[in-house]
Amino acid sequence: MEARTIDQVEAEAMARLVPLVEACLGEKPLYEEVEEVMIWLISRYIARSALELRPRTFTADDFGAAFDDSVRRASGRRRGGSTELLTKLKHKLRAAEIPEPEAEAQHDAMLAYRRTYRASVGTRRRAYDDLADQINAICTLTMAKRRAGRLDAGSAAYLTSHAAQEACPPAGSSLWYG
Structure with a gap:
């Protein structure tokens, strides 16, 4: 184990999210979109889950749905390129x-x-x-x-x-x- 700063953890998370968001959008995402996806994942899914009395387990499908929802909210686009209604x-x-x-x-x-x-x-x-x-x-x-x-x-x-x-x-x- 080694100590890391928040900036280092965030940079690593962003680096891991970029290819996932790109695959979902079908094009290179903007930095702000990846950052927004990370914020949605942390605030909506991880933080809320941490506040519950019993820990919630995430399956790969659960995470996939949470990720798709976060990308949709951040970019207005769904997996496969269809657009979110305004x-x-x-x-x-x-x-x-x-x-x-x-x-x-x-x-x-x-x-x-x-x-x-x-x-x-x-x-x-x-x-x-x-x-x-x-x-x-x-x-x-x-x-x-x-x-x-x-x-x-x-x-x-x-x-x-x-x-x-x-x-x-x-x-x-x-x-x-x-």
């Missing part, structure tokens, strides 16, 4: 009375954005972060107007959000239009 987006579009085919197209566009975001680095990543901040601010303002009774829920709020997004030039406008 539940919040789905509920928001349903509340905005968006027809199902249009909602599916928006879901696909959001997944394409996620893939592009995941692959971006440096200046491009910062531009995507700025864009996300702008859109979040617009949606928050629209929500506040709706709650204050200055805007009807549903389609009216949806239209207001889109109009506000069109009116402000996005950060890194080349990102917005490709």
Whole structure:
């Protein structure tokens, strides 16, 4: 036995997780995704189990299910490459009375954005972060107007959000239009 620091243990765990996450995703994972998988495994499965009165044993199948769940939560993708539904987006579009085919197209566009975001680095990543901040601010303002009774829920709020997004030039406008 030899003494190790937390950083050494974490680095070894990350090194072991990378090929597993890569095999699950079918592509190289981002560092943040592997880190998130590790956090989910530790906090959700190991720590909770340690708090129980009786120790819980994990079979290989149990660990596989916990691992798949952690990868799905961290990356939005399931084993085999299928994607996790964007539940919040789905509920928001349903509340905005968006027809199902249009909602599916928006879901696909959001997944394409996620893939592009995941692959971006440096200046491009910062531009995507700025864009996300702008859109979040617009949606928050629209929500506040709706709650204050200055805007009807549903389609009216949806239209207001889109109009506000069109009116402000996005950060890194080349990102917005490709």
